[in-house]
Every structure is written in structure tokens, then in C-alpha cells.
Amino acid sequence: MASATLGARAGVRVKSRTEIPRWVWALPPVAVLGLVFLYPLALVVQQSVTPDTGGTSLQPYADVFASSAFREALGTTVWLAVGATVGCLVLGFALALVIAFVPFPGGKAVAKFIDVFLSFPSFLITLALLFVYGSVGMANGLWTDVTGAATGPFQFLATPWGVLLAEITYFTPFVMRPLLAAFSQIETAQLEVASSLGARPARIVRQVILPEALPALAAGGSLVLVMCLNEFGIVLFTGAKGVTTLPMLVYGKAILESDYPGACVVAVVNVLISVGLYGVYKVVSRRARA
Amino acid sequence: MLVHSRKGKWAAWVAFLVLFLPLFALPLLVIVAASFATSWSSAFPTGFTGGHYRAATSGASLQALTTSLVTAVSASVLALLIGTWAALAAAALKKGGRRVLDALFMLPVAVPSVVVGLAVLVAFSKPPVLLNGTRWIVILAHTILVTAFAYQSVSAAIVRLDPAYEQAAASLGARPSYVLWKVKLPLLLPSLNAAAGLCFALSMGELSATMMLYPPDWLPLPVQIYSTTDRGSLFTGSAISVVLMATTLLVLLLVSRIRTKASYR
Amino acid sequence: MADGIRFEKVSVAYGGNTVLDSLDLTVESGEVMALLGPSGSGKTTALRAVAGFVRPASGRVLIGDRDVTDLPPHRRGIGMVVQQYALFPHLRVEDNVAFGLKAQKVAKNEIPGRVTEALEMTGMASYAKRYPRELSGGQQQRVAIARALAIRPGVLLLDEPLSALDAQLRSGMLAELARLHRELPDVSILYVTHDQVEALTLADRIAVMDKARLQDVGTPQELYRRPRTEFTASFVGNANLLPVQVGSGSVSFAGAELKVPTGDVSSGVSATLCVRPHLVGLGDGPNALTGSVAEVQWRGSTHRLYVDVDGHRLKADLRELRTPPALGDEVTVHFAPEDAVLLSAGVSADG
Numbered sequence: 019m020a021s022a023t024l025g026a027r028a029g030v031r032v033k034s035r036t037e038i039p040r041w042v043w044a045l046p047p048v049a050v051l052g053l054v055f056l057y058p059l060a061l062v063v064q065q066s067v068t069p070d071t072g073g074t075s076l077q078p079y080a081d082v083f084a085s086s087a088f089r090e091a092l093g094t095t096v097w098l099a100v101g102a103t104v105g106c107l108v109l110g111f112a113l114a115l116v117i118a119f120v121p122f123p124g125g126k127a128v129a130k131f132i133d134v135f136l137s138f139p140s141f142l143i144t145l146a147l148l149f150v151y152g153s154v155g156m157a158n159g160l161w162t163d164v165t166g167a168a169t170g171p172f173q174f175l176a177t178p179w180g181v182l183l184a185e186i187t188y189f190t191p192f193v194m195r196p197l198l199a200a201f202s203q204i205e206t207a208q209l210e211v212a213s214s215l216g217a218r219p220a221r222i223v224r225q226v227i228l229p230e231a232l233p234a235l236a237a238g239g240s241l242v243l244v245m246c247l248n249e250f251g252i253v254l255f256t257g258a259k260g261v262t263t264l265p266m267l268v269y270g271k272a273i274l275e276s277d278y279p280g281a282c283v284v285a286v287v288n289v290l291i292s293v294g295l296y297g298v299y300k301v302v303s304r305r306a307r308a
Numbered sequence: 309m310l311v312h313s314r315k316g317k318w319a320a321w322v323a324f325l326v327l328f329l330p331l332f333a334l335p336l337l338v339i340v341a342a343s344f345a346t347s348w349s350s351a352f353p354t355g356f357t358g359g360h361y362r363a364a365t366s367g368a369s370l371q372a373l374t375t376s377l378v379t380a381v382s383a384s385v386l387a388l389l390i391g392t393w394a395a396l397a398a399a400a401l402k403k404g405g406r407r408v409l410d411a412l413f414m415l416p417v418a419v420p421s422v423v424v425g426l427a428v429l430v431a432f433s434k435p436p437v438l439l440n441g442t443r444w445i446v447i448l449a450h451t452i453l454v455t456a457f458a459y460q461s462v463s464a465a466i467v468r469l470d471p472a473y474e475q476a477a478a479s480l481g482a483r484p485s486y487v488l489w490k491v492k493l494p495l496l497l498p499s500l501n502a503a504a505g506l507c508f509a510l511s512m513g514e515l516s517a518t519m520m521l522y523p524p525d526w527l528p529l530p531v532q533i534y535s536t537t538d539r540g541s542l543f544t545g546s547a548i549s550v551v552l553m554a555t556t557l558l559v560l561l562l563v564s565r566i567r568t569k570a571s572y573r
Numbered sequence: 574m575a576d577g578i579r580f581e582k583v584s585v586a587y588g589g590n591t592v593l594d595s596l597d598l599t600v601e602s603g604e605v606m607a608l609l610g611p612s613g614s615g616k617t618t619a620l621r622a623v624a625g626f627v628r629p630a631s632g633r634v635l636i637g638d639r640d641v642t643d644l645p646p647h648r649r650g651i652g653m654v655v656q657q658y659a660l661f662p663h664l665r666v667e668d669n670v671a672f673g674l675k676a677q678k679v680a681k682n683e684i685p686g687r688v689t690e691a692l693e694m695t696g697m698a699s700y701a702k703r704y705p706r707e708l709s710g711g712q713q714q715r716v717a718i719a720r721a722l723a724i725r726p727g728v729l730l731l732d733e734p735l736s737a738l739d740a741q742l743r744s745g746m747l748a749e750l751a752r753l754h755r756e757l758p759d760v761s762i763l764y765v766t767h768d769q770v771e772a773l774t775l776a777d778r779i780a781v782m783d784k785a786r787l788q789d790v791g792t793p794q795e796l797y798r799r800p801r802t803e804f805t806a807s808f809v810g811n812a813n814l815l816p817v818q819v820g821s822g823s824v825s826f827a828g829a830e831l832k833v834p835t836g837d838v839s840s841g842v843s844a845t846l847c848v849r850p851h852l853v854g855l856g857d858g859p860n861a862l863t864g865s866v867a868e869v870q871w872r873g874s875t876h877r878l879y880v881d882v883d884g885h886r887l888k889a890d891l892r893e894l895r896t897p898p899a900l901g902d903e904v905t906v907h908f909a910p911e912d913a914v915l916l917s918a919g920v921s922a923d924g
Binding site (some may be wrong): 032040041043044046048049050051054055056057058060061062065076084086109113116117119121122128131132134135137139140141142143145146147149150154155156159186187190191194208212213222223246247248250251254255257264265268272273278281282285288289292293295296297300306 | 310311312316317320321323324327328331332334335338339341342352373391393394396397398400401405409413414415416417418419420425426427428429430431432433448451452455465467469471506509510512513514515516518519520530531532533534536538542545546549552553556557
């Protein structure tokens, strides 16, 4: 009972020791983040309104927006990202559906493989596609071997379609993971009851599984959309001059042309699109968890 | 469960394999096959050689491997430290403060890595902090990029942590700092491990920001792979890629072994 | 040495929702006080206010004569055991028990002795080297109790400690807790439960809570034999609650005159008569009522009869009947005047 007799007695209100307020503990990491990330980001914005000629003006924005290279890159980036996202959603949903609801031996291994797949860098996919669909790769080799033609029909790798294929391949697992988690929440009894009531698989998918998976689909889809907008490695490795996305434009302007104000303008536009969409993703995924 | 007839099941499985194998398994297999081949001009690679691996594990490539390892380990340790601290501090805050911290620390995920690279380049190419041209600028950029993921996974683990443990400890007379060291951190250890593995893998494969920043004497593996394949040495590039994948997997495996040792439930 | 607990007008609110309304209650030192009530009645909130995990919007909490309202939990000197045990999964049993001693910087050479003492008290000494995951639910609960006792608290808070155990283990642990309290007569215990059997068995006094308020306090016997409110009557044990008109020395129910002690309830008002089902007898007798059998339940050693008397359903628990009446049969039941308690409507209205 020694512990209980500690502290002041005689009915006086025992003052709690003056303790450091909790928010003080948040300051050091925020300060570090501010110094190495937020401050540099602010400098990018500042640089974007500081043309090489000196002074502060929106001239760099006007220049960049007027250039056809930028408008083309913006268009390419957006349609690639949207296309890849749609592809990932369709493919990811179908594959996750089979893994979760038509179980087969080795299904666990497949799920593990997907986790491993996620830990590899994206550009490896482009590298692999060079061997599969490249001008002297597997597919064209097979074609020329069989038909005796001089060149194969698969020449899309250096076009946006090559980038699209690589992005769908690389990002589909990012959709499958939250989907598999959502599917594991669906009780099998629900499916069994539905099919005992005479519902065919297509109807069960539409009326039982899809509504449950919708939040996960939305969350996974918006994450993939943001990641596609920001993707750099896949496009760089494709080496196609015809495919320029916003991140490529930032890299090109900054490193190859040393046009820092221009690079910063593109960067600001890219950040605004991505962060805006990421905000949507956070809202959607919070709702998905609720 | 969903499909009951034998025929329907087989149809689903065949469709699955037809999609899954070429899209996901084939690329990795192709890279491994190419790394052993002398040439590839028809359907299948021809000639077997270990020569690409000799190139991939010596000279500049070996240098790149150690560069990547040092970068990834330093960035992961720093990110884990900052991310865990921030996540713990955020968990102690009220809802509003926690939201602000969440937004701040998740921002590097949303900002394109190329832009992170550009920002770091713009900020640290001039005094007072001149890092451009040194290895530190690469490590710094990697740390920024992976801190967000460390923060995210540690935050999620803290949310899952049953407050009953903390309260039981407090009722037994443990000060908050004692609770942190003796209860919270040990219970979070498995998640910290997982976060470390994630950070390491991400840093090992980081290309976008690195391309903006790397100095000539600090060339990580992804950049080495790019410059090798850009020169046209696709097979050596594949061999280096396999080295990259194998190293990442090995470290992930080691980390997950520690994790199973450290998980108590 | 021992400390009691005192609540002085303690109110707790979450976001404008009052979950504990102006609680006034004193737990004498060395007393076992059960907080009994349905879920959402505020009983757990009251316990957590003592532990320091919720902060009262107003009022004071005292342990002994210390005002602990503003103290953080770790400086209150309490022992606490919760429903889910909350044993630290990464520590062996002995380290779990030693945790509080180490945290409070008890002299190193004293710790092993105190750990052994606490483990022996709960019969867990031979499990010292195990991890919590290697123990059964009942064993984990004993370790949790040992861990709370090792710091020799003046006050022990038990929050539904038995509700995660199955029925058989529960009655064993109940006896165990009673024994522990006999061995530690100085420790005040605040015991939160929704189970009336636990409260009746263990408590020196019971505080009945409902709708964020204290409804009734008293010894188990008082509350059971002389409940003061309808809520207490129906929550502590089973009760027939009959609407009656009070006369002088008798009440009228469904046209019948029942002789019951009316005490100081003034005649002419409506009130509620509480009769325990097991005190109702079958056949003619004093205060006889006649009705038709609506339901017969066989419960092994007893028969529960539901009898409709003029539209009111009366429960009677009878020793197992050789030939139970059939549904619809006319039967007569009765009860002794001294077995009925009159609850005046005024009391039950303001709770």
C-alpha cells in the first residue's frame, strides 16, 4: 500500500506536474520534413515565377503553356494514366475474383507472388517487354520463324501503347491487394445463400460482390491513377521519343536543357494534379475503411 | 464457392492463367532468361553464358550494388526514425493535429518523385547547404521518399494497437516514456520491421529522383541498369536487374525472419 | 493504510452526450463495491474515471483523501484488471507481474520476492516462465490479477473481469476473488459487472446504475429483499411488478384485496408491488390470486408458470411439479404478506 500513500494528503488537490504539451513532440519531425521537403518544394514554386531574365513574373507559365510540347505531354500523361487505371481495374478485379472465389491449389502462392512483384521497381517491366515484344524479341521472333517474314508485326513498344501495357502490368497488383482484402471480408455464406436462391455467378458478382468491392476499387483506382501520373521509370526505359509525359518533361527541361524555371512550372502543374487526385484518394479510402 | 460446376471452374482457372502468366510471370522469367543468354533474335534466347553476371558483379556494377545498399540502408534507418517519431507524435495529438501531420507526411507519396528530385536539386545546389554533387543529396532524396511509407505503415500499426496495453501499463504506475519503451515500441516491433523492409525495397528500386540527382561517383543500381541498357547491353542490364531483384528479395526475407521471431501473437 | 474511493458529483460527457451524470458514491476502505448495470449505464465510465482514463467534466474523484481528478493514471496508485486481460504479449508471466514494480522503481532485490508472492496468491507460481499466449483464459486472468496486486494498491479496479470466461470457470474465479479479498482485507475493490450473480456473491454493497445515473445503493440483502425502485427490483434478481392502488394496510390489484405492509405510503395513490417469483406458491393461501396458465417452462429443478391474472402476467417459480397444470387451466397462486414490497410510484419516478 506504499504506493497509495505517495503524494500530498489532507484533501488538497494534487497538482499534476507541469508536463511538456504533446504537440511539442511533433515539432522535431515536422521541422526536419519542412527543411528537407516543404522548403525545397516552396523553392520550386518560387523558381517557377522567376524567369532567367530576373524579376518575378508569370512569363515562365505563359511560355510553357504556349509550347506544344507541354500541351502534348499533358494530354499524353492524362490519357495514359486514365487508360492504365481502367485497364488495371478491369484486370485486377477479374484476377482477384478468381483468386478469392474460385480457389485453386497455389492460390496463396500467387497472392505472395503479387506482394513480391510490388517490391520490384517499375522499369524492370519495360526491360522485360523489350525482350518479349521488342523488334527482335520473343513475339516477333516467333512470327518471323513461323512466317519467314523479315520483321514481325509487334512494333508498338516505342509508342504510348507500349507504355500503357507496361503500366497496366506493373500497377494491376496495386489494385488487387486492396481488392483481395475486401473480398476476404465477404462471408462465403452470403454467396452460398445467394446461389441457393438461384442466382447465377454473374448475378452474384454484380449484386453481392461488386457493391462490397466498390470502395476498394475506388481507393485502388485512384491510387493507381496518381502513381501513373507520376510514373517516370517505365517511360524513361521505353526510350521512345514520341512518348513524353509530364515527369519526363520535368527531367528533360531540368537535366538535359538546364531550363529550371520551365522545369519548375511543369513540376508545379504535375504536383497540383497529383496532389489533388491524392486528396480524392485519401477521402475515398477513408470512406472505404468506414 | 462462386462457380460450382467443374467446367466453369476450369474455365475460370484457364482464363486466369492465360492472363496471369504472360502479364506477370513472363516478364520476370524473361529477364532471368536474358541474363544467361548470348543472343535473342528468335522466339527463344540462344547460347548460355554466365559472363553477364561476371560483368554485373564486378567493376562499376559491383560499385553500384554497394552504393545502392548503403543508400537504401541509410535512407531506411533515417526514414524509420523520423517516420516512427512522427507517427507516435501524431497518435498522441487530437484529431485536427493528427490530420495535419498525416497530410504533411503523406505528401511525398503524392508529389511525383521526379519533382522531389527537382526540389531537392533546387534547394541544395546553393549555399548555405550545398549538397549537390555529393552522395548525401541522393540519400536525402531517398529518405524523403520512403519516410512517407514508413510513417504510413507505423501509423496504421499504432491504430491497430489495443489501447488496453497502454492503459494497463499506466495503471501499474508506468510513466508515458516507460510505456513507450517497454510496451509500445516492443509491440510495434513487427510492424517496424515490415516498414523497414518496404523502405529498403523502395529505395533499392528508386530511379526517378535519383536520375535528377546522382553525382558521377554515387551511381545506384537502377541508374547503372539504365545506362547499361541505354548503351545497348540489354543482357548485362538483365543480369544487373536480377542482382537487384535477388538482393531486394534476400533482404526482405531476412527482415521477415526477424519479424516472425519478434511477433508474439 | 487502506484507501477508499469517493466520487463527488462526477459527470462525464462525450461530445455533448452525458455518460455519467453527477455520481455521488463512497467506497469505504476495505469494502467491495459492485457497480451493477446494463451496458451503457455509465458503470465502466465511473471506473475509468477512478483509473484516470476519462476526465470528468465536473466533480472530483478522491482516492483516500487525495483528490486525484487531475492526476495522470500512472500517479494514482491503483491496480486494474480488465475484461481482455491486457497481458503484455512480449513479456513472460513473471515479467508481466514485475512490470509495475520496475516502472515504480521498487528496489531491485525486492522485486523477485514480490513477484513470487503475487503469483502464489493467485496460484500461478508454476507458470512464471511462460508467455501469456501459452496460457488459458482463466490462467491469463489470474496473472492479470497477480500483476495488479504486485504493486500492492490500496484500490483495485475490476472491469468485467470474468465476462470473457465460460460459465464454469467463472464460478471458480468468483470463489477465488472472494478468497483473495479475505486475504487482503485492506484493499478497496470497485467491481464493474452486468451480472447480478457476481455482484450478489462478491460485493459488500452494490451500486445499481442505469441511464448514466446511480439508481440505488445498498447491501445485496437490502437491494434484493427491499428494493426501492422498479429498476433495482427487476435488475437485481427477478421480480413480478404489479400495478396496485394503495389502501390502508392493504392494496387492491385486479379487483382483489391484498394484505401487504404499506409502510408510510399514503392511501389512495397508485404504486407498484414487487413479489419475487420464487416466493409465489401454487394453491390457496394468503393473498390468493386466480388466473389462467399462459405458459409452462420446465427448468429441471423448477417449473416456471406464467399466469394471466386479469390481463397481468404473473411469474411463479415452483419446485418441480409432479403434474404441471396444462395451458389454459385455472389456477390459484398466493404469496405471504411479508414477501411483498411496495414501491411507491413517487420513488420510482425520480429514480
